[in-house]
Amino acid sequence: MWTTFWRIIFPLLAPINATVGILTCLWAWNDFLLPLVVLSSPSAQTLPLVQYVFQGQFSTNYTLAFASYLMALAPMVLVYLFAQRWVISGVMRGSVK
Template identity: 65%
Template sequence: MPLLGPMNATVGILAFLASWNDFMLPSLITADPGLQTLPVVQNIFQSKFGTNYNVVFASYLMAMAPTVVVYLFSQRWVISGVTQGAVKQ
């Protein structure tokens, strides 16, 4: 059972990232800009003829912040799983 902690943390991080970065389903389901997810709203900043890179990169940084916080909280279990597999007993 103690070996399941790092695996659960890794699966949790990957599941969080998959749902956080989902683009296709929210763009098809929600038409109201107030209800759309962050990756879908970021698409507004890029047009066919130009891109305002200052706003685009600021929105990317804000979208990346929650994933970094989730990783920082679960980093302890991920690192412990890596070190448990590397140490020979």
């Protein structure tokens, strides 16, 4: 039964697994509230918490903020480019009858 699952069903689920992987990576990478509550040491802060420093009540340092946003965006773009093959194949399989 497990051999049937791993050889027949699991390859058909590759687009779904890629989509879930992309969404899980995005959720973990962009998590803000849990690290804000849990972490107290400035050296252990995650990237979204460090980016929060650039926004003040009365001023925002836009040049540093947008540079850090681009640097934070790069790993997620690489994850998407890696998993894009499976997502597009799933869309194409669903459109052909």
